[in-house]
Amino acid sequence: MSAISSPQTGPKPSQPTLAINNLSVRIGDSDRCVVRDLSLSLPPGGTLALVGESGSGKTMAARAVLGLLPSPLRVAQGSQILFEGTDLCQQPESALRRVRGARIGMVFQEPMVSLNPSMSIGEQMAEGMRLHTRLSRAEIRDRSLAMLERIRIPNPGACLSAYPHEFSGGMRQRIMLASVMLLRPALLIADEPTTALDTLVSREVLDLMIELTHENNTAVLLISHDLGMVARYMRDVVVMKDGAAVEQGTASSVLREPAHAYTRRLVDALPRRSATTARRTTGAPLVSVHDLAITYPGRQRLFSRSAPTEAMRGVSLTIREGETLALVGGSGSGKTTLGRALVGLVQPSAGQMRFRGQPLDWRMPAPGLRQQIQMVFQDPYSSLDPRQRIGAIVAEPLRLEPDLSPAARRERTEEMLQAVGLDGSFMDRLPHQLSGGQRQRVAIARALVRKPAFVVADEPVSALDMTVQAQILRLIRELQDRMGFACLFVSHDLGAVEQVADRVAVMQAGRIVEEGTRDAIFDAPENPYTIALLEAAMLIDRRFGQPEAAQ
């Protein structure tokens, strides 16, 4: 204990843990800034969120605190970053190294890549303590064990010698958090720590973060684009746009009465049911699934095969013409697998799928079936071939329609691009020149260009910013009204589901546990799992104005 807290040479009790005055971050020597005149103050044990869309400079502001700006970026003259009274901008690199980890901890966005895959969990947890304390091996081990127990990792002893790939994303993020908090830093910077996780898990991680930081009186600087989450967990909020703070104050007041137009836009983008009404679903059954089971073959081991995993069993569903059925569940619940089976990417091991009353068998598909059933993928960054131009991507499905002339093909392509809100100038661009939202528009155009009757959308907005999410969801709804396709909307995000779904089916561990109209599920859930999901979803209408951390 003493070894850890020794550098803490008496900050006055009134002194803020972190005070940033007029922080600007420049690109090289140019006048262009990614952060402009940012000022904020964070008392010991306080919680503050930097909120903004991607590119608003929130991550760079946090990185500047740690002195970890990527190379051409630098902190401009006149900026002040006071950490416990010392200006970090004036400190040499060696002094910063003593502060990083020991006094300021950082948790990154991607738990899949921020842990070193070739080091055991024990070694990674010990690394910080070996660097910043003089504890013996045995003491380090004891503390790691105690911490793992504290964060409720089952079987902590075995965990120490295990490697990151053996854990799920949520577990990894908890371990990451634990190893950062082991050093009891005065400030924790968390950069979108739960963006990569599903709702239930991300709530667990955040609860744990608040618990641990509260125990150690650690101040938290959270970077996020998720206002619902911020409202629930943080006391103060700074809203950033194009590198400058446009509004700051306590989270509840800023979110309840946004003063700046940009903040209002962010708040408006929050999922709310009032925006749309669920349609009555009376159409004829289009796709039906009866008693479906899907089993993944076991992994090949050295001499044997591991037991096959059952992704789902006994699943029955019906999707009617023109309606949107949302399939909801945590990761590993089998919801994505069902979507993939319907488009033929996975073969079911038992049960039946039907399309317009005819059996649906992708191993010998009926002619013309492919153009009736299409899919929009989750990640617009990897679902577009980086070498193809946008025009070619959207036109590609049309190549499979033999009696379409090149001119007609081009016309249909342009028409489709227009329908998703992209003008003709996008035809010749490459995917990497587009933003995430634009890419997802392209992916939607590709799926719809042959006018399918049924579209599977696999988490189509989970990789996008809040405001962009709202736009894409509105677009899907709009296109559906115009083109009349039915949609299976696979998602873990109840906020998104609430905006597009007509009916909702909840999946847990490979089975459907509850099914009903949207309003029935959201207003009167019956299954405990559905209730837990709704609890975790932090829908702002429900939870507004009661930030837990502020209590």
Add this chain to the structure above:
Amino acid sequence: MIAQTFRSLRALRINALLGLGIVLLVLMVAALAPWISPMDPLQINLRARLAPPQEGFPLGADEFGRDVLSRLIAGARTSVTIALITVCVAVVLGSFIGVIAGYRRGWTDRLLMIVNDSMLAFPGLLLALGIMAVFGASRNGIIVALGLAYSPVVVRVVRGSVMSIREREYIEASRVIGNSEWVTMLRHVLPNCLAPVLMVATMMFGWVILAESALSFLGLGVPPPAPSWGNMLNTARPHIAQAPQLILFPGLCITLTLLGVNMLGDAVRDWMDPKMEGMA
């Protein structure tokens, strides 16, 4: 960031131009060899044996008094042609097998890789020797032998990147659109795994020139007295003490060509990278 990008872009252009220049020069010399050669590369002049560079022999003469410059020019034709065609053979063959193995996986992959790995287990030269025993010592023999011997490396590289690319969502998207496996492989998988192949190909260009010289040394390469850079190096070896320039000049030719090919290869790789577009 912007300034840095500009700097690296300019550096890249210079490298690309230099590489292109060297490669074009070598190719031109190879193409025009019979017309620009100052003397007959096979004409023996025993009085000029091992002569240093002088009037009439700009780069000196070899152990039979043949003009080194003329022989280098004629050798460029042999060496460069062999290297180019061999690399093409290896890359086309290797990519084809690699894409199929990586994309189909399962038994196809296992069978192809058993054959491939057993070929990799032999040193390339030994393998080439074996194959040449079948095809006989000639220019075409060398090309077939070295092409076959080096293709397993390409197979490995291509299969590796195909395995990672086939997991991307755009490959699944291509299946969902309704493309056949072959169309998916050719239109989406293959173009996206060419960057590492290009790198291997430029390195292989060097290996082939050297391997050809080793084969020539064993009497299986380009049969003497026809010159190639490789066999010039080898025949100069016993005279290294009296006439070091005999080793120097062909060695320099090989090095410079490799340098040019490598720089050009890098530039082509960057140029083919879609991410470079829109950065200038």
